[in-house]
Amino acid sequence: SWILTDGESGSSEIFKTHEWNHVCFSFDYHTKIVRLGVNGRFTNVNGVDHRLEKIKLPSDLLQKIYLGRCPWNFTDPCSKHNGMFTDFNLWDRPLSPKEILDWTGCRGDKFYGNVVDWRTSKWKIWNMEVVEDYSYEQICRSRVPGITHFPTQMTFEDASVLCSKMRSSLTVISDEATQNKTIDIFFKHHDDKDPLGLLFWNGWSDQHTDTVYQSPDGRIMGNDSFQPWYPGEPNGGKFENCGVVWPHLNAWNDEACSTLASFFCTLQEGPIFWMRGLPKNSKMDSKFSWTGEIPSNSNRYILQGYTDSLIFWDVQTQSWKLELSSNKSIYAEADASENYPLGLQNWTFHNAPELGRSPASFTLSLSACNEEEFNCANGVCISMSERCNNVINCPDKSDEIDCKMIQIDDSYIKHVPPIPILDQKTSSRQSSQSHVFMNMEILEILEISEVDYKFTVQYQLNLKWFDPALTFANLKENSILNAITVDMMDDIWLPQITFENTKQKDVTQFDKTAFGYVVLKGSKSYQPRVLSNTHTYQGSENPIVMKRIYSTVFSCDYQLRYYPFEKQECFMEFSTLGKDSSYVSLEIEEPGVQFKAPKELTQYYIVNFTAEKLSDRVRIRIEMKRRIIETILTTYVPSLLI
Structure with a gap:
């Protein structure tokens, strides 16, 4: 909603799932200034609100503080909410803008409420359970996923494209620290350290000019650059043009770019995915977040719906599933390869009577493209300005398909002149003509x-x-x-x-x-x-x-x-x-x-x-x-x- 939109960038992705969100609401009774800060930024709620001039705080305020999913009149117990919360504090004064941004942005020294102090306050628990204590460092950890390992094996090109679909880039090993970090992460996903077949792409290739190694973003590997080639490597000539890391030897080798290897993507933020084309009456989520979690029996990441859905790789059926968390019998399977089901896919829904039939098949599109981007049919994102501009920008050319500029519905009559424009302020026609x-x-x-x-x-x-x-x-x-x-x-x-x-x-x-x-x-x-x-x-x-x-x-x-x-x-x-x-x-x-x-x-x-x-x-x-x-x-x- 407008209230929960970033007041500076206009982004509606101000809250993140599977991450700690820091929220602060402040109201000055005398000046009527109300502010809502989230994760170190102000939302659109940031200024004087005269609608609050007659507000009166109840004398028994401390007996009326509820946390969770509660009915508006608080006559019934609060129901179980999705997720966790911690560190609720209450002050008897408005916080300054700096205090709000520091508190929600995990900046400066931690301070606690003088009316309600989370460390000492007592709460009555309804329909929820105390899981564990989280430290300040835990709830304030970096929101940037950073270097992320994808254990699935792909060609160099497919790996680079998938990183792009994830709103990131293929990680390029350009220094010893990055190499050591990727090797440590790699072995967390590979308990068996048998050296046979263990390798991952290092982000460099000489596909364009032999012996001139280049990264996907155009950087050239210099003679004095970090390049720990194994003795005698690279030796593939024109047949082995892409670099890999042999993690067990802490060294590089050149391989054919069509070789299957795991890889790393550098994620600057957890991508937000949209499932487009879902029927309006579907119970499934249309919005999913990056979890950074891989089940123990899988090698593919889970995508978490914002309310009640999961997208995951089902090892038993060897298919991608969209599943309703509250009722696992309701699910959909994608006609996708074992790689991530991004882009246009046919999804078949089972046990979903609200869709009118079962099974029911729909063409849906899953992508991490934002509202300023067009999602190509294969899930790649391009600028919306490149959509239908008479230039091919999508790898699959889908940006120049269905470019009808004028949309006309069945009620349109071309021989009838347009109706006068409605004045939005007065809700009346500006003229009779x-x-x-x-x-x-x-x-x-x-x-x-x-x-x-x-x-x-x-x-x-x-x-x-x-x-x-x-x-x-x-x-x-x-x-x-x-x-x-x-x-x-x-x-x-x-x-x-x-x-x-x-x-x-x-x-x-x-x-x-x-x-x-x-x-x-x-x-x-x-x-x-x-x-x-x-x-x-x-x-x-x-x-x-x-x-x-x-x-x-x-x-x-x-x-x-x-x-x-x-x-x-x-x-x-x-x-x-x-x-x-x-x-x-x-x-x-x-x-x-x-x-x-x-x-x-x-x-x-x-x-x-x-x-x-x-x-x-x-x-x-x-x-x-x-x-x-x-x-x-x-x-x-x-x-x-x-």
């Missing part, structure tokens, strides 16, 4: 014909409007990438604008010469449970722009009474067409009109141009004066000579 905004660029005056009372203009007409009934996906900051194709034009409402002072009452054309796009203006919406993860945007906040160049003959009532000293005014008039005129209002958008054509014409020169809004139309006014010298030279002088 929808607005179409127009401006234009005059490119050239093609012809002025006083005899036929007409003038021909080439111009670019720019239209902009909002359509609240539409939803857009994958919008980019660069509007060129949000282009509306002709096929898309056929599916949406388009404003029909009449060119009023034309002989045939010409109207706007939306053909292949028209260029349309959506401008990214509004905030994005993100649904972590939807199978196809993408950012969506409301049509009420992100306008459609349509541009097209026209060459149009407009009528003009030339006034020749004061020839050749007259001033002419010609107009270009636009209005909404037919039935749309009752629901759509044509408005001027700045700058209204831009004159990019030469202002010096054969007979006239342009003195002014304006755009004005009339009651039922928009008028572009072009003012011209006759070029007197040219008229004298071309008309009067030849006549006198004759």
Whole structure:
């Protein structure tokens, strides 16, 4: 929720499962300042809250302190909660911002409450049990998993990709301390120290240039770098291009990159996984955390759901399972290989009647991608800005699949104008009509014909409007990438604008010469449970722009009474067409009109141009004066000579 969101980064992942979380709530009765700090950072609760002005603390407050999952009126005993808690303290004063951040961030000297001191307070226990005492050092241990061993054996490339899917990188052995640490961790997962077959990737390879070893992030191994090769190694030439550690010899060897070996990933934080595509009525969690735990009979890590689910490798069935912790008979199996079931997989659910049938199969996607990332079909994460940008970024090319920008539901009627935009503050329509905004660029005056009372203009007409009934996906900051194709034009409402002072009452054309796009203006919406993860945007906040160049003959009532000293005014008039005129209002958008054509014409020169809004139309006014010298030279002088 908004309350439990990091006030600085906006991240909703402020709480972590399978880790100690440190929470501090402070309220100043006099200033009404309320603060909530979590794990060394402030949440959005950090400031004055006038809703608390009338709050009164009960005199028997100390008899009304409950910890756990309790009913709001506390008439019934608190139920058993998921997890553990410790170190509750209460003060009779508001804590300062520094104290809150220090206490929740495990910084500075530890201090205890002067009203409730966890060390000396007595509690009545309901539906829970005292497990053990945890030291301050234990509950304040680093939240960074760091170098993590994956006992499963993979090729060098697959190991590197899996580390990427885990929001980490393949650990590169670049110094003796890292080597010693990885060897110690390695043997914790391998009780049998038989040297045969015991090895793990050291993160270096010379696949690109023979004898030039490089890490996945591009670092080059120098001649004076740490490289404890076994005597005579590396000796594989072009056939053995990836480095491994022989832990029993504390030395390196080169192997074929297709060799199967265990590996290490360097995790800067425990990844958060989302299971996308779960049916709404499923009892399974959609959000899972990294546990860092491997069962004794397995060599793969468990993923823990945030409430009541587990994802684990079932050794007996040799399959990945999604299991309901409170009822193990309800589970799903993935059609995945023995490697982690990340990316798109088919999951078959058993004993889950809420899904309508059993067994029931669904295509789900499990990934550690955050809300600013797109999860490729294989579970790799890329920036959402790289989704549908006409460049292949996913290894499986899935980022350029299903790139439909305009999402239209079955209730949409393309012949009905958009409804006026709703004012979010007043919950009322801003107008009884929808607005179409127009401006234009005059490119050239093609012809002025006083005899036929007409003038021909080439111009670019720019239209902009909002359509609240539409939803857009994958919008980019660069509007060129949000282009509306002709096929898309056929599916949406388009404003029909009449060119009023034309002989045939010409109207706007939306053909292949028209260029349309959506401008990214509004905030994005993100649904972590939807199978196809993408950012969506409301049509009420992100306008459609349509541009097209026209060459149009407009009528003009030339006034020749004061020839050749007259001033002419010609107009270009636009209005909404037919039935749309009752629901759509044509408005001027700045700058209204831009004159990019030469202002010096054969007979006239342009003195002014304006755009004005009339009651039922928009008028572009072009003012011209006759070029007197040219008229004298071309008309009067030849006549006198004759």
